[in-house]
Amino acid sequence: MSKIPETLRYSETHEWVEDLGDGRCRVGITDHAQELLGDLVYVEAPAAGKAIRGGEACGVLESVKAAADFYAPVDGTVTAHNEALGDHPQWINEDPYGRGWIMELETHADACSGLMDAAAYGKLTES
Template structure:
C-alpha cells in the first residue's frame, strides 16, 4: 500500500491538495500515481496567473511509459509552479508529497476543499481501481 498522508485532501484522478491556510493550496500527484506512471521525464506545468476550473487539464506528467493529464482539483488562479521540475522531473517520483509538488492555486472558493476526498476516501478509491 502506498503512503497516503492523512493531512492532505485528494481527487479521484490522483492529485493531492495541501491547504496552506491563507486561501492558497499546493497541488501534486500522489505516490500511487507516480508509481503507476514510472520514471518521470517531463512535467508540463500551467502558467502563473492562469485561471483554472475544477476538472480542467492543466498539466501533463510524461513518464518513460506514458503521458498523463493532470487535472485541477480546485478552481482558482495559479500563483506559483514548481520550477525545479524543469530540470528534475524525477522529484515527482522520489518525493511525490514534498519536493515533487506541481503548482499552487489561490482558491476562488475555499468550500471546494470539502468536496475533495480525505485519505481514507482516496485509499478506498484506489482499491477499486
C-alpha cells in the same frame, strides 16, 4: 502499499491538495499516481496567473513510455508552479508530497470541500 498522508485532501484523478491556510493551496500527484506513471521525465504545469477549473486538464506529465494529463483538482488561479521540476522531474517519483509538488493555487475558502479525505482515497486506490 502507497503512502496517503492524513493531512491532505484527494481528487478522483489522483491529485493531492494541501490547504496552506491563507487562501492558497498546493497541489501535486499522489504516490499511487506516480507509481502508475513510472519514472517521470517531463512536466508541463500551468503558468502563474492562469485560471483553471476543477476536473479539467491543466498540464502534462510524461514518463519514459507514456504521457498523462494532469488535472486541476479544484477551481482556482495558479500563483506558482514548481520550476525545479524542469530539471528534476524525478522528484515527483521520489517525493510526491514534498519537493515533487507541482503547483500552487489561489482558491476560495471551501474549494476543498468536494475532495476526499485520506481514508476515502485509500478505498479508491484499492478498488
